[in-house]
Amino acid sequence: MQRPVADVVAEAGYDDPPERVGFFTDTSVCIGCKACEVACKEWNALPGDVSGDSWASGAASLSAAPPDALALTGMSYDNTGQLGADSWRHVAFIEQQVPAGHGTALALADDVAESDGTRWLMASDVCKHCTHAACLDVCPTGALVRTEFGTVIVQPDICNGCAYCVSACPFGVIDRREDDGRAWKCTMCYDRLRGGLEPACAKACPTDSIQFGPLDELRAAAAARLDELHEAGEASARLYGEDPDDGIGGAAAFFLLLDEPEVYGLPPDPVVTTRDLAAMWRWAGGAAAMLAAGTVAVFARSRV
Amino acid sequence: MTHEPQPQDAAGVQARSYYGRPVLKVTRWREPHLPAYLFLGGLSGASATLAAVAACTRRPRLARAARLAAAGGALGGTGFLVAELGRPERFLNMLRVAKPTSPMSMGAWLLAVHSGLVMAAAGSDVTGRLRRTGAAAGAAAALTGPVLATYPGVLLADTAVPAWHSAYRQLPFLFAGSAMAAAGASGLAATAWQRSGQDEGEPALRLALLGAAVEAAAGLHMEHRLGLAGEPYRDGDSGRLMRASHTLTLAGAGAGVVMGVASRSNQEAARRGSQGTATWWSRGTATLCAALLGGGALCTRFAVLRAGIASARDPKYVVEAQRRHPVPSADDGQGGAR
Numbered sequence: 001m002q003r004p005v006a007d008v009v010a011e012a013g014y015d016d017p018p019e020r021v022g023f024f025t026d027t028s029v030c031i032g033c034k035a036c037e038v039a040c041k042e043w044n045a046l047p048g049d050v051s052g053d054s055w056a057s058g059a060a061s062l063s064a065a066p067p068d069a070l071a072l073t074g075m076s077y078d079n080t081g082q083l084g085a086d087s088w089r090h091v092a093f094i095e096q097q098v099p100a101g102h103g104t105a106l107a108l109a110d111d112v113a114e115s116d117g118t119r120w121l122m123a124s125d126v127c128k129h130c131t132h133a134a135c136l137d138v139c140p141t142g143a144l145v146r147t148e149f150g151t152v153i154v155q156p157d158i159c160n161g162c163a164y165c166v167s168a169c170p171f172g173v174i175d176r177r178e179d180d181g182r183a184w185k186c187t188m189c190y191d192r193l194r195g196g197l198e199p200a201c202a203k204a205c206p207t208d209s210i211q212f213g214p215l216d217e218l219r220a221a222a223a224a225r226l227d228e229l230h231e232a233g234e235a236s237a238r239l240y241g242e243d244p245d246d247g248i249g250g251a252a253a254f255f256l257l258l259d260e261p262e263v264y265g266l267p268p269d270p271v272v273t274t275r276d277l278a279a280m281w282r283w284a285g286g287a288a289a290m291l292a293a294g295t296v297a298v299f300a301r302s303r304v
Numbered sequence: 305m306t307h308e309p310q311p312q313d314a315a316g317v318q319a320r321s322y323y324g325r326p327v328l329k330v331t332r333w334r335e336p337h338l339p340a341y342l343f344l345g346g347l348s349g350a351s352a353t354l355a356a357v358a359a360c361t362r363r364p365r366l367a368r369a370a371r372l373a374a375a376g377g378a379l380g381g382t383g384f385l386v387a388e389l390g391r392p393e394r395f396l397n398m399l400r401v402a403k404p405t406s407p408m409s410m411g412a413w414l415l416a417v418h419s420g421l422v423m424a425a426a427g428s429d430v431t432g433r434l435r436r437t438g439a440a441a442g443a444a445a446a447l448t449g450p451v452l453a454t455y456p457g458v459l460l461a462d463t464a465v466p467a468w469h470s471a472y473r474q475l476p477f478l479f480a481g482s483a484m485a486a487a488g489a490s491g492l493a494a495t496a497w498q499r500s501g502q503d504e505g506e507p508a509l510r511l512a513l514l515g516a517a518v519e520a521a522a523g524l525h526m527e528h529r530l531g532l533a534g535e536p537y538r539d540g541d542s543g544r545l546m547r548a549s550h551t552l553t554l555a556g557a558g559a560g561v562v563m564g565v566a567s568r569s570n571q572e573a574a575r576r577g578s579q580g581t582a583t584w585w586s587r588g589t590a591t592l593c594a595a596l597l598g599g600g601a602l603c604t605r606f607a608v609l610r611a612g613i614a615s616a617r618d619p620k621y622v623v624e625a626q627r628r629h630p631v632p633s634a635d636d637g638q639g640g641a642r
Contacts, residue, residue, distance in 0.1 A: 270464075286476070286477075
């Protein structure tokens with residue numbers, strides 16, 4: 001369950017499945033237009049983001065009133081804030097001061113030179129559709145399943161809203177919609193994939209920052225793009241989530257970033273929590289044995 | 305709109321983040337549902353074990369009190385568990401599959417089986433019907449009970465929440481100790497009010513004291529041996545609740561010791577033929593002991609929930625921990641630029 005899996009779809013029990021597909025999000029060409037967010041909302045008929053307290057928790061308390069869909073964050077041009085039950089694409093917007101000699105030769109070099117050294121980073125985040133998916137592992141009802149495309153989706157007719165997946169996801173992607181009581185996240189447009197179409201976000205992206213396709217092809221394209229950026233002097237460019245040997249067995253939705261992952265709100269080195277599950281049960285078993293033995297012992301001594 | 309200067313901690317590790325926003329989702333599990341479920345489940349599990357051993361050693365009053373506590377805990381705990389769901393009417397979907405990778409799936413099955421057993425045992429004891437079946441169910445609950453009391457450690461640890469996942473060694477012992485303390489103390493109080501002999505109350509008292517010691521030790525271990533992930537168990541709301549739990553547990557254990565000493569002198573007096581010290585005194589002390597230890601056990605559960613929330617809300621617990629302990633093979637995935 002933890003080490004690289006050659007074929008995660010076949011392992012899930014599909015005979016003769018289609019190729020595993022994914023997203024390669026090249027943030028170096030993202031212009032922050034949020035067409036992906038809008039296309040996703042429209043295709044999947046997502047409500048305005050009112051799902052509340054996680055949103056407010058960055059700065060304010062849990063009990064703070066949730067903003068409505070038109071609220072402004074006041075921190076940047078990003079007014080979506082994060083992925084959630086009602087936002088399955090989220091465009092992060094980062095404004096930062098770039099020190100001289102930082103090595104941003106390509107991406108925004110002209111802008112940086114002309115201005116005061118400020119640069120903008122934009123990145124469209126999405127569910128990673130992990131090879132070792134913690135949400136899928138911990139779901140007690142079987143509502144979360146691996147599809148024939150290798151993606152991970154929630155079946156809304158099964159989910160009973162236990163919210164285990166919410167705490168298990170190392171990326172903070174999936175969330176429960178409070179008015180509806182169920183967990184929701186990106187399906188990689190499962191309905192469109194079944195119909196032979198690409199997901200709505202990738203279709204809408206005007207710069208091809210969001211690329212959709214078979215995972216093997218995307219990985220090759222990403223490696224080529226990374227080389228291209230490095231050769232052009234963009235030394236801080238790196239891939240995130242594409243390595244099948246990482247803590248989640250590689251993501252089906254991976255990224256090319258221009259700074260550390262945490263700057264974009266991504267965990268630097270996520271690990272699927274179920275990797276330690278056997279050890280957890282061993283410790284719980286030890287504690288249970290202690291409880292039983294202790295209970296017997298307190299009686300044994302009472303005849304003295 | 306310039307980026308704020310990045311804070312640095314004492315170790316000099318830069319905690320960079322996206323405008324200080326959480327990397328993880330703050331859990332949707334809420335108060336009082338989750339802490340109450342953990343408390344009642346623990347009480348039920350440890351009480352079922354206590355009841356089985358008490359029945360084996362012919363202590364009928366203690367056995368009945370513990371069976372009732374086990375049944376009440378299972379019933380109340382299940383109620384809180386169902387109320388916690390976003391779609392409570394779909395509770396039975398929990399029993400749609402049995403998934404070894406999901407501690408909640410395993411826990412739902414365990415709770416279903418355990419509840420059936422303890423209800424049967426308590427029902428038979430109270431009504432006097434089907435005594436053999438009831439006794440067999442009670443004995444079987446001694447197997448499900450210890451696991452029910454400790455599996456929540458796995459339930460919480462099997463998440464991305466730093467304060468929970470990092471504590472996977474300690475949490476089961478914390479919950480086990482806390483459950484023993486609560487079950488022992490409730491058994492002690494019940495037997496005191498029933499004028500049971502000292503022979504019935506004393507094992508319950510010892511169980512309560514043993515549990516209090518285990519709970520305190522596991523709690524202290526979590527506070528001081530988990531590094532950064534242990535910080536929420538010391539600081540803030542969760543830290544205050546943890547200290548409140550220690551105080552209540554210590555006071556409850558103190559009341560228990562006083563009770564034990566008094567009960568021994570009572571026994572001496574009875575042996576000499578006198579009535580001994582007033583029963584109201586021992587009842588009062590036993591009740592106080594149960595209230596303090598129960599309160600401590602409940603505080604522990606609230607502290608653990610809030611520590612998890614604190615560690616999920618502040619991105620430093622995720623970012624710094626993952627920067628300090630990288631998975632060796634994962635570094636290649638970050639590109640050669642770092």
